[in-house]
Amino acid sequence: MKRLFAWLGSQPFRSFQLRLFIYLFLIGSIPVFGALSLFYVHSSERSDEEWRATVVAKHDQVQRRLDKELRELEYLYRSWMQNEYVAQLIMMNRDGRLLNETAFRSVKESIGSMAMVQMEYRKFVTDICFTIEEAGSFCTNGNPFDYEEQELRKPANRSDFIIRVQGHKGIGWVGPLYDPANLVIVGSIEIVFDMPRLLGEIRSDHALSDLVLWDTAGDSILFESGRRDTATSPGSSLFLAEKEPFLRSESNVFLSQRPVSVPGQTWMTYLESPNTDIRSLKSTLKNTILVFCTILVVVSIVSSFIFSTLFSRPLRKLRQLMKRAESGDLKAYWMSGSIREIDELGNGYNQMLNRLEETIKQAKLEESLKKEAEIEALQYQLNPHFLYNTLNTIKWVAKIHQTPQISDAVSALVRLLQASLGKKGDFLTLKQEVGLIRDYMAIQTFRYGDTVRMFLDIDPIASICLVPKMILQPLVENALIHGLENSAKGGEITIKAWLDRDMLMLEVQDNGKGMAPPEAGEEALPPGKSAKERMSGIGLNNIRDKIKLYYGPDYKMHIFSKPNAGTTVRLSLPIHRSEES
Incomplete structure (x- = not known):
């Protein structure tokens, strides 16, 4: 089995021409063999019914022929009973003259001559034997001892x-020999009939393979003409x-x-x-299948060669173009003019070259931009560090001059800047995000005092779920600046x-x-930043883009x-936890 699969996967079988030949042969053979099978089934059913009849x-x-021949034997017997020489024989037996050997021999010779004439045109009658109780038996064409002696009953009546x-x-057809004058049975007439020869002729005339005559009483075969086929006969x-x-x-x-x-x-x-x-139908069907198979093989070979040539030529050309493209020639374009399917393949190849x-x-441009960004990043690497140092200096000066509020505000600002500009990742826990909001509100206390309060639920x-960094701070800032600023009542x-x-x-x-x-709602703001964005730093669309980018x-x-x-801003995010939690 492994060798078979290996051969099926080998290179010769994978060739387009061989596969096309196999497909054409199979496709062509299915309707042909289907039609032949249907024809065979239909013809065999019809032939079976016709042959049965x-x-x-x-x-x-056969029955009529056997009945006819047996009736002929009875007719022959009755003709002998009316024969003048048989009548003389009966009269001699009645008068006691059978002991006269000369007269008896003369009668027998006359009977024998007539019997030979009859047997010339009755080819199945081989002998005629006469039995007289007083004188014994004699046959016209043989000896009575040539036939089997059987203990049979004698005819009891006419x-x-x-x-x-x-x-x-063969068989012996036995009839009573009786005296017409007194109706006394004095003997019998036996007509020997060649039954095997008759059966052979009947079998030959009717094209039979075997013909048997058998006795149901003794369960024995009497005569058989032909030969039973051991493969088919029961x-x-x-x-x-x-x-x-x-x-x-x-x-x-x-x-x-x-029965007979x-x-x-x-x-x-x-x-x-x-x-x-x-x-005959099987033989014809076999020859027809051989002829159709030969024609189908030839047609499949020729068709596979023609079609493979039509398909493989443009494919070889396309393969050469691909090799040129592999070597770096991106201008090796396919020129249409072949089969539509191959032209579509070539057009796809051209689009691939363009892309x-x-x-x-694009890669070269991005590489160039990347280098420029790296240079620019190196130039601005010192800016955040300088800003942190400056803020820390302000914080220490505030502590020296005993102004803790300024020190706390500066510390909160440093933490916000570190979270915003730091390189610790794009996500932090919701608890850390709330801590940044607390820092932001601590800074805003210098501006709003106790007029704005923040509640957490x-x-x-x-609180242990991860969220994008600085996702809530812009929303709180928006609420402060544009929702609670200039508000007469206390802000919450x-x-x-x-x-x-x-x-x-x-x-x-x-x-x-x-x-x-239309400022409220999910589509309240235009895609770009505008005056109605009412945000500090990044806008609502930036938050939308960040959510879409991450999730x-x-x-x-x-x-x-x-x-x-008031205003409510609600974010729906997937649950995202760190591996440590």
Whole structure:
């Protein structure tokens, strides 16, 4: 099996021409063999029915022929009973003159001459024997001792006829020899009939493979003409066991059995008739299949060669162009003018070359920009460090002059700058994000004092979830500057966080002046920054873009606001935890 799979996967079998030949041969053979099979089944069914009727007719003819020949024997017997020499023989027996050897011999010779004339045109009658109780037996064409002696009963009356088997010589048709004057039975007449020869002629005339005459009383075969096929015949033991008439088919041979009307006997005729139509049909179908296979192979070979040439030539050309492209020639374009499918393949190859060329150009441009960015980054590396040092100096000066509020504000600002400009990753826990908001609110206390208060409602489980860095601070800043600034009542900012199934929900709510549509809602702001963004640093669209960048389009930001009723910004994010938690 492994060798078979190895051969199937070998290079010769993978060739386009060989595969095309196999496909064409299979596609062509399916309808051909399907049609031939349908024709065979239909023809065999019709042939079976027709041949069954033919066998019935043949057996009828066999029966009629046997009945005719047996009636001929009875007719021959009656003609002998009316023969003048037989009448003389009976008269001599009645008068006691049979002892006159000369007269008896003369009568026998006359009877023998007439019998020989009759047997010339009755080819199945081989002998005629006469038996007289007072004078013994004599035969016209042989010796009485040539025939088998059997202990049989003698004819009891004028209409009592007996048929006995004479071995391989045939049968003996026995009728009473009686005196017309007193109707006394004085002997018998036996007509020897060559039954094997008759069966052979019948078998030859009707094209039978076997014809059997057998006795149901003794379960024995009497005569058989032909030869039973051991491969198809059920065997003598089977049909001898079936003493009822039947007609059936076995292996394209019809078997038929019927009783024969024979005086004093229970004989059966059994015949075998081969279905020559089926055999002829099989032979014709075999020859037809060979012819169609030969034609199909030739057509498949020629067609596969033509089609493979038409397809492989442009494919070889396209392969050469690809090799040129591999060597660096990106101008090795395919020129249309072939089969539509191959032209589509060539056009795709051309598009690939164009995209490859554009990709190379883009890669070179990005490499150039990357180098410029690296240089620029090196130039500005000192700026954050200088800013941190300056703020730390301000913090220490504030402590020296005993102004802790300034020191705390500067410390909070340093932490915000470190979180914003640091390189510790793009995510931090919600707890750390809330800490940055506390720092931001500590700075804003110098501006707003106690007029603005912040409330936190954070689920402990949600506090350990990771969120994008600085995702809430811009929302708090927006609430302060544009929601609570210039507000007559005391400002409140509420930050909530909870888990809703597989979502982390974040919400920043203020009780400020709110805003009117179309500023509220998810699509309230235009894609670009505008005057109505009302943000410091980054805008709402930047937050949307950050959410889309990190989590995809299924996670969004929603804004709910009414004039003089405050604004609520809600973020729906996936639950994201660090490995340490």
